[in-house]
Amino acid sequence: MSRTATASTSTAPSARRVWTRVRGASLVVALVLIGGIALATVRSTDSHGALDPRSADPSGSRAVAELLKDRGVAITLATTLDEATSATRPDSTLLVTTPDLLTETQQATLRSAMARSAGRTVLIGAGTASLDTLTPGVTSAPSASVRNLAPSCTLPAATRAGSVDLGGERYLTDPGTPADTCYLSDGLPTLVRLPGSGTTDTVLLGSPDIFFNDRLDEQGNASLALQLLGSRTHLVWYLPSLADASALTDDSAGDTTDDFLSLIPSGWLWGTLQLAVAALLAAIWRGRRLGPLVTERLPGALRASEATEGRARLYRKADARDRAASVLRTATRTRLAPLLGVAVQDAHSPERLLPALSARLPDTTAAPRDLLFGPAPADDATLIRLTDQLDALEREVRTS
Numbered sequence: 001m002s003r004t005a006t007a008s009t010s011t012a013p014s015a016r017r018v019w020t021r022v023r024g025a026s027l028v029v030a031l032v033l034i035g036g037i038a039l040a041t042v043r044s045t046d047s048h049g050a051l052d053p054r055s056a057d058p059s060g061s062r063a064v065a066e067l068l069k070d071r072g073v074a075i076t077l078a079t080t081l082d083e084a085t086s087a088t089r090p091d092s093t094l095l096v097t098t099p100d101l102l103t104e105t106q107q108a109t110l111r112s113a114m115a116r117s118a119g120r121t122v123l124i125g126a127g128t129a130s131l132d133t134l135t136p137g138v139t140s141a142p143s144a145s146v147r148n149l150a151p152s153c154t155l156p157a158a159t160r161a162g163s164v165d166l167g168g169e170r171y172l173t174d175p176g177t178p179a180d181t182c183y184l185s186d187g188l189p190t191l192v193r194l195p196g197s198g199t200t201d202t203v204l205l206g207s208p209d210i211f212f213n214d215r216l217d218e219q220g221n222a223s224l225a226l227q228l229l230g231s232r233t234h235l236v237w238y239l240p241s242l243a244d245a246s247a248l249t250d251d252s253a254g255d256t257t258d259d260f261l262s263l264i265p266s267g268w269l270w271g272t273l274q275l276a277v278a279a280l281l282a283a284i285w286r287g288r289r290l291g292p293l294v295t296e297r298l299p300g301a302l303r304a305s306e307a308t309e310g311r312a313r314l315y316r317k318a319d320a321r322d323r324a325a326s327v328l329r330t331a332t333r334t335r336l337a338p339l340l341g342v343a344v345q346d347a348h349s350p351e352r353l354l355p356a357l358s359a360r361l362p363d364t365t366a367a368p369r370d371l372l373f374g375p376a377p378a379d380d381a382t383l384i385r386l387t388d389q390l391d392a393l394e395r396e397v398r399t400s
Helices: 015-046 062-070 081-087 104-116 128-134 156-161 221-229 253-257 266-286 304-318 321-340 350-360 368-373 380-399
Strands: 074-078 092-096 120-124 138-149 164-173 180-185 188-195 201-205 234-238
Touching: 015 266, 062 074, 062 221, 074 081, 081 092, 081 104, 081 234, 092 104, 092 221, 104 128, 120 221, 128 138, 138 180, 138 188, 156 180, 156 221, 164 180, 164 201, 164 221, 304 321, 321 350, 321 368, 321 380, 350 368, 368 380
Parallel strands: 074 234, 092 120, 092 234, 120 201
Antiparallel strands: 138 164, 164 188, 180 188, 188 201
């Protein structure tokens, strides 16, 4: 043995060992992230053009728009509130696809336009966020799944259309509020018509499914959609957007911009929570405590010299001179103790071993304390010299 280490030898795991330990968990996390991104991309692609009269996607509304045009209804597409209110005329139907996206100030502006208009307003999927302002006297109830529902009312448009695919938001009307309530889901309507002054009325639809391209030809969906949107010669198709300038300059928007989490879809929040739980479980799995060591028989015989050489190479590779010297001194003291009449358990006590050694070898030239209990060697040459001196001391004790 020619090289060993100082007493400050680091026991910290190397970067390679750390990577070996965490690569399994890292692979799992990477796969989950890739899968989540892919799923989000697919879902975002599927929802592209939802309720857009220009979109031919399954969730688009190009089919119903073309049917309305064939019936002589002129369609004006609006993507901002200013466009929607300025395009609305007394002979217009105003369709608002997602009223819950509107801020309170936008809803108040839209409410004023609805009151001035002599036409119809159709609100799709209006919930708690917009009902109080746009339709006082109507509140939202827990939503229901979309399924085939019968009219269950006397509203002419509903009775002519028959069964349609509705669901989603359900509504409750205050006592005394005049309303036509149709397509009951578990006793609560998913279509509510609120008559206004003159020819004005407001229609609440719990879900947009009857306007989708892939559902328009089912049941009475097309009939109901055409009757609701085609009762006037002009249709304003309003697609609210968060990019609307009136929403960005809204004073009330200051409260929403402070809450960043409110702008993140709930699906992403749940996905992040699941990833955090998965990462925590992976950390617990990788950081679990090992059980007690279990002895295992080697498959073949190993010579003592080979084991000694292997350990010496490890000490040399680690530059562990202190550890090598400690092993050599410990082994020498253990062998000397029985020769000097000292109990084995006292072999490593200088107060017990050194007096017995001095009594056996009073004329020894080497300092027994430095040999058996001295400091770690400073270099390889000193370690080799220490080995020779320990061997000489043991031979001298045996022959004395």
